[in-house]
Amino acid sequence: MEIQVLQNIFEANVQKAEEIKKLLSNKKVYMIDIMSSPGSGKTTITDNIIANLKPYYNIALIEGDMETTKDSEKLAKYGIPIIQIETKLFGGACHLESSWIMGCLGQFNLDEIDVVIIENIGNLVCPAEFELGEDERIVVLSITEGEDKPVKYPLMFNSSQTLLINKIDLLPYLDFDMDELSENIKRTNPTMEIFKVSGKTGEGMDGFLNALKRRIKAKIGK
């Protein structure tokens, strides 16, 4: 019985995600879903992305959090449309669901939006199970979390197209083995596009942002 209901939840989520895909294709909007552990640097990365893309694209932001509007407040400076989802209103959910994203998209004027950024709940497990109709999943891994995460949380790393290895400014102070991480990524998702970055210093962000802009252009034509 539990399994049946869970299956219904997943199926309803996939169905709504398909509707979102069609809507975004129709409206020529590119949507990215940024996921990671708590504290990997998603908000700083999001800040970088908005600062860089804003001259070229109209951006809207969906911020997921268990509680608080701290991340939205940090990014309010850009004056772009932001909707905050506090999942404590949904029983403290550990993930975002496509029906909630559809609800947010309904509040944006999609005719005037080019790129929607979703900052998901800080969690390496649950968000990976819920497709949101996104064009691209970006997983952020801070090097402070260790080399083993791709093999311990394979669904997250399997189902994402882009990996940002973040906080590389801390490399000199950690016993971090980049080769071991690369090996673990290869075993989990050999086709993933990987960028080593520091959201804090901006190092390595150009390569990632140029690739992102290429993919946006391929979909929306600008």
Added chain:
Amino acid sequence: MEIQVLQNIFEANVQKAEEIKKLLSNKKVYMIDIMSSPGSGKTTITDNIIANLKPYYNIALIEGDMETTKDSEKLAKYGIPIIQIETKLFGGACHLESSWIMGCLGQFNLDEIDVVIIENIGNLVCPAEFELGEDERIVVLSITEGEDKPVKYPLMFNSSQTLLINKIDLLPYLDFDMDELSENIKRTNPTMEIFKVSGKTGEGMDGFLNALKRRIKAKIGK
């Protein structure tokens, strides 16, 4: 309907947790549940705890992971009983449940065990919702994760008795505001016992381990 079923899951979990509490009280066993984000240093902390307690107590370990037995392998050197729960066998669960813990306890000889350590799934959200019958919840927060986690993930910090602020050896290299963290902890859980530690260098671990030993003695009399 979904909500009803979810409620059943939580109620069944609480019921089994109560059974575990009685069993552990009867057998004079102290059980701790270590929780955190992925990569906060739970395994290194667990390593420290075992190394320190082993001369005084018989210890058993329950290791939770989505996938892989990496953490168990790291800690096998102590020759203590270890059971690994790979939650991919339970639909990739993002948490541990009390019925699984009961299953593990049934495989230990509790007459000869003083302390059971549970290393939970790396996740700041879901594990907090599932009582396991533990005597003490310890949450590990790496300073690399930022100051805001107690207010963003309040249930985890509310429901834990002990906080280990980990990786303080990295303090000189981060823009980390310890006062802001203290403020956020006070707002979320003012009665929490807090220790600043480095699992890597061992700094600060003595204070935590002495407090832990006092609590164990208060329950099991040695």
